[in-house]
Amino acid sequence: MTETVLTPPSERAARKAAPGEARAPRRSGRRRIALPYLLLLPALLLELLVHLVPMLMGITMSFRELTQFYIRNWSEAPWSGLDNFTVAIDFDAPVGQALFKSFLTTCLFTVLSVGLCWLLGTAAAVFLQENFRGRGFLRTLFLVPYALPVYAAVITWAFMFQRDNGIINHVLHDQLGIGDSPAFWLIGDNSFWALLVVSVWKGWPFAFLTVMAGLQNIPRDMYEAAALDGAGVWKQIRHITLPSLRPVNQVLVLVLFLWTFNDFNTPFVLFGKAAPEAADLISLHIYQSSFQTWNFGTGSAMSVLLLLFLLVVTGVYLLLTTRGRKATDV
Amino acid sequence: MRRIRVAAVGAVTLSLVLTAAACGGGSTGGSGSNEQPRTLTYWASNQGASIEVDKKVLQPELDKFEKQTGIKVKLEVVPWADLLNRILTATTSGQGPDILNIGNTWSASLQSTGALLPWDAKNLEAIGGKDRFVESALGSTGAPGQDPAAVPLYSMAYALYYNKKMFKDAGITKPPATWDELIATGKKISKDGKWGIGVEGSNLSNNIHQVFVLGKQHGADFFTADGKADFTSDGAVAAVKQYVDLMAAQKITGPGNAEYAQNQSLSDFAKNKTGMVLWQTASATFKAQGMKDDEWGVAPAPVPSGQPGAGRQTNSMVAGINLAVFKNTKNIDGALKFVKFMTSDDEQKTLNKAYGSIPPVKTAQQDPAFSDPALAVLRDTLATSAAALPQVPEESQFETVVGTAVKELFADAAAGRAVTTESVRAKLEKAQQQMPKK
Numbered sequence: 123m124t125e126t127v128l129t130p131p132s133e134r135a136a137r138k139a140a141p142g143e144a145r146a147p148r149r150s151g152r153r154r155i156a157l158p159y160l161l162l163l164p165a166l167l168l169e170l171l172v173h174l175v176p177m178l179m180g181i182t183m184s185f186r187e188l189t190q191f192y193i194r195n196w197s198e199a200p201w202s203g204l205d206n207f208t209v210a211i212d213f214d215a216p217v218g219q220a221l222f223k224s225f226l227t228t229c230l231f232t233v234l235s236v237g238l239c240w241l242l243g244t245a246a247a248v249f250l251q252e253n254f255r256g257r258g259f260l261r262t263l264f265l266v267p268y269a270l271p272v273y274a275a276v277i278t279w280a281f282m283f284q285r286d287n288g289i290i291n292h293v294l295h296d297q298l299g300i301g302d303s304p305a306f307w308l309i310g311d312n313s314f315w316a317l318l319v320v321s322v323w324k325g326w327p328f329a330f331l332t333v334m335a336g337l338q339n340i341p342r343d344m345y346e347a348a349a350l351d352g353a354g355v356w357k358q359i360r361h362i363t364l365p366s367l368r369p370v371n372q373v374l375v376l377v378l379f380l381w382t383f384n385d386f387n388t389p390f391v392l393f394g395k396a397a398p399e400a401a402d403l404i405s406l407h408i409y410q411s412s413f414q415t416w417n418f419g420t421g422s423a424m425s426v427l428l429l430l431f432l433l434v435v436t437g438v439y440l441l442l443t444t445r446g447r448k449a450t451d452v
Numbered sequence: 453m454r455r456i457r458v459a460a461v462g463a464v465t466l467s468l469v470l471t472a473a474a475c476g477g478g479s480t481g482g483s484g485s486n487e488q489p490r491t492l493t494y495w496a497s498n499q500g501a502s503i504e505v506d507k508k509v510l511q512p513e514l515d516k517f518e519k520q521t522g523i524k525v526k527l528e529v530v531p532w533a534d535l536l537n538r539i540l541t542a543t544t545s546g547q548g549p550d551i552l553n554i555g556n557t558w559s560a561s562l563q564s565t566g567a568l569l570p571w572d573a574k575n576l577e578a579i580g581g582k583d584r585f586v587e588s589a590l591g592s593t594g595a596p597g598q599d600p601a602a603v604p605l606y607s608m609a610y611a612l613y614y615n616k617k618m619f620k621d622a623g624i625t626k627p628p629a630t631w632d633e634l635i636a637t638g639k640k641i642s643k644d645g646k647w648g649i650g651v652e653g654s655n656l657s658n659n660i661h662q663v664f665v666l667g668k669q670h671g672a673d674f675f676t677a678d679g680k681a682d683f684t685s686d687g688a689v690a691a692v693k694q695y696v697d698l699m700a701a702q703k704i705t706g707p708g709n710a711e712y713a714q715n716q717s718l719s720d721f722a723k724n725k726t727g728m729v730l731w732q733t734a735s736a737t738f739k740a741q742g743m744k745d746d747e748w749g750v751a752p753a754p755v756p757s758g759q760p761g762a763g764r765q766t767n768s769m770v771a772g773i774n775l776a777v778f779k780n781t782k783n784i785d786g787a788l789k790f791v792k793f794m795t796s797d798d799e800q801k802t803l804n805k806a807y808g809s810i811p812p813v814k815t816a817q818q819d820p821a822f823s824d825p826a827l828a829v830l831r832d833t834l835a836t837s838a839a840a841l842p843q844v845p846e847e848s849q850f851e852t853v854v855g856t857a858v859k860e861l862f863a864d865a866a867a868g869r870a871v872t873t874e875s876v877r878a879k880l881e882k883a884q885q886q887m888p889k890k
Binding site for chain 2: 195220286304306308396413414416
């Protein structure tokens, strides 16, 4: 009878006075608590099925020596303890070294890509807040990269980045005369910048869309009041727009971060199976370490490490930003 | 309340059923049955100029098979970029085709997964016996000492294709037979935006085929006799360096070739921008690129000196496609019948003619159609101077890691960085460390 213990004494006294009356509201209260959970249950179970079961299988695989000899019946693969993890994080050995390098590349890439996506998206959304002719057209145009199928869009970029026949070199080298000889974009060190360009091109419309939606919630009279007090455009952006967008940005940056850090399609379509070292993003690297070399145990261990890292980053991020928000709310 | 409870129970049940279904996809571990004797699913590799071309070539033959046996064959032509992953997925899930084409270099790797039906004496007898096939083609059907994992379907070999117009313009009268001659010829052609020889620097498999042959010429194999990776021997380093040096040191290959992976070198060849390519059965592609048959010539791929032959005079890998039966097939008798049909003399002639390849079946090879000059070069190469890639389980990892190393070296060469014996050795060292420990 834990409920009785938890019930405040005043209520207990009331119930003693009129037992029949007190029961009815209590039961409906319990039902009210149960209902949302019951309604959520199917979704929760499907979520378990679609996401958690494969994740648990992946985690199981990371503790097994799952090579080509066992993929046909992987429940027979021998357990290997922490061997796969040791290989992945042994930074003195080539596999660990390559993974760490790929991790650093991905970090740098993510910071740049998310930063640029956010900056472009926010700038465009703020400028398109003013009412002018052609605004609807521009808003639609800006969303095109987001609406295109990833594969088709990126393969077009791959053609454009070709050294000898691509339009990028045609413009940069043949027409503008930059550089002594046409640059390579799909191999070598420049591939990092090629990847960044495509990633920002593909990602910023989402930032634009989200910030645009967020802007609609800022009351116009705040700007009018600020204008009356003599605040210029920059001051308005700094003191009204950005603080009001804070909750939107909190989610936006997190989502962009997760998408970019995990992006597989863009580098895979752009570079094929073997990405150049300069653009060796972690998800492609893990694919190479498992699918290409048929060592699914090590690949799973790397994926688990990636999952842990992303969980920690997300947790810390949410903790910091929410705490900061609460502080400003007070 | 009751309704909610019912809904909840329903949801839980549904989820559990789905979970069970999802987990139940694993392989049964059995080795074929005859549950579905009326149908077969066939994954064909992309042999013609396009998937559509392949469908046009294969469908009439499959109809013929249906008329003979009453078995309907569902055809899917799988592009090369997807084929190996599709096979791996089929292996893991146990849900695959009944019959499939595999690149013959994958034979030992796929054999080790246990996904393919072993061709023991009984199965081979069902298709007319092992002796019907050419010896060299049988050398690429699985690890030595084990029952083959597949049977040869199409055979191909590397040869030197040269652009007759560009040779004439440069005053060259005959195709080079040795590497020294090839470099001299290439230097004559390489000027004014034209280049001597094309490579596909970002195509990992092609890189492997080329450095494997050069390795043979330097007396090096990439695996030791007991199957351990051996990428850093002097011969292997020299072979890789010699190949990359076509661009880095000799400068008879255009730097842009470093990023080629989609047969762009053949387009360059057809556009009179590149004088030579080392390729397997390129004739169909040249035709698709708009070249007439008399605009290109074909000669044996170069050797260090003298005539092509065995050992250090090797000038091609044994290239080709094998036909395999998926162990989990539900129509094993039908699958054997289909393999027998595809390796019959008539089908071998029809299909190999359509694809410009050589039949690995001895009797079909006698057909005069395979004696025209272009095909004769390929046939003689296969018979006398081609070697099979290492038949070890790790072959497909070898293609990835060493192929990537060569790709990175080409990228260095294209960027104007020096390619030295040390830098080649370092890349190969890194590749070897990525191989699974034995």
